[in-house]
Amino acid sequence: MNRAQPGRRQVLGAGVGAVAAALAGCTAGSGPEQRLRLATGPPGGPYNAFGEALARAVAASGAGTRIAPVSTAASVDNLRKLEDGTVDLALAMADASEDAVLGREPFARPVPVTALARVYVNYTHLLVPGDGPVRSVEQLAGRPVAAGAAGSGVRVVAGRVLRAAGVGTDVPGARERELGLGESVAALREGTVDALFWSGGVPTPALSELTRERPVRFLPLDGHVDALRERHGPVYTAVTLPSGAYGLTGPVGTIGVGNYLLARADLPAGAVRDVLRVVFDRWRDLLREVTAGARLEPRFAISTGAVPLHPGAASYYRSVYG
Numbered sequence: 001m002n003r004a005q006p007g008r009r010q011v012l013g014a015g016v017g018a019v020a021a022a023l024a025g026c027t028a029g030s031g032p033e034q035r036l037r038l039a040t041g042p043p044g045g046p047y048n049a050f051g052e053a054l055a056r057a058v059a060a061s062g063a064g065t066r067i068a069p070v071s072t073a074a075s076v077d078n079l080r081k082l083e084d085g086t087v088d089l090a091l092a093m094a095d096a097s098e099d100a101v102l103g104r105e106p107f108a109r110p111v112p113v114t115a116l117a118r119v120y121v122n123y124t125h126l127l128v129p130g131d132g133p134v135r136s137v138e139q140l141a142g143r144p145v146a147a148g149a150a151g152s153g154v155r156v157v158a159g160r161v162l163r164a165a166g167v168g169t170d171v172p173g174a175r176e177r178e179l180g181l182g183e184s185v186a187a188l189r190e191g192t193v194d195a196l197f198w199s200g201g202v203p204t205p206a207l208s209e210l211t212r213e214r215p216v217r218f219l220p221l222d223g224h225v226d227a228l229r230e231r232h233g234p235v236y237t238a239v240t241l242p243s244g245a246y247g248l249t250g251p252v253g254t255i256g257v258g259n260y261l262l263a264r265a266d267l268p269a270g271a272v273r274d275v276l277r278v279v280f281d282r283w284r285d286l287l288r289e290v291t292a293g294a295r296l297e298p299r300f301a302i303s304t305g306a307v308p309l310h311p312g313a314a315s316y317y318r319s320v321y322g
Helices: 008-024 046-060 075-084 094-102 153-164 181-190 205-213 222-232 269-281 283-288 311-321
Strands: 034-039 065-070 089-093 113-129 144-146 175-177 195-200 216-218 236-241 252-264
Touching (some): 075 094, 075 113, 089 153, 113 236, 153 175, 153 195, 153 252, 181 205
Parallel strands (some): 034 089
Antiparallel strands (some): 113 216
């Protein structure tokens, strides 16, 4: 696919009518129904919420495709499930996705996955008790840190941030604990960890609740973006937790990582087009489930780095946006 980015006016002018026409011409009676398994994330998490919302939207669209969300540990687990064929679609963070495609650790060989779209950006959160002594990543040396569940994308970015700050697996490294979001929040609340990593939309409800219960501090991470990009490529960007989110009195610079909607390379092109029609028609509803104020536009969606677009996705973007 020629990845020249369509102009904003061209996209907005052509997109709504073209998508509506495509949806109107695709009914449940147009062919046999195809059921696709979508690897999401743990119950209560943003991937799970996005997957459930997408399944409902696809079912309501009249397309001959249905989506069955599958709860998982998230990004790395999802990519492994795509590799072994137990799911057809998956959500995963950009860094883990590129590791899979390029055969980098933790993947032993390249995984033949393709992208349908880059759907939104995760914001890396690093929280510490507001009344504690920790004010930088470097001060986590020797301290217990909730660093994301095994098999999650949080686990990947947390480990990389700690190593970039010199407090990774080498002595005197932070004592990384593999905990999911709910467990991490409970551990920080109870004082069994001194910091919590999370990668997700803004605001993340579980963190909003935590900030209402006790004072916390969000540590800036944007100073580590260059080191991460140098070592791991441009999947990492500088973003900002905005003033007002989580009760913040000022913006906090941090690290952004894209989220991709992925598919097996052998998934039929027609099913891919069905899914993308719904994603672009209902993106406001889908993104409302995971992050505030986000938009989805083709110029953003096709920016999938080293992960190639599925041929059906490339065909969809050409047919709708030129």
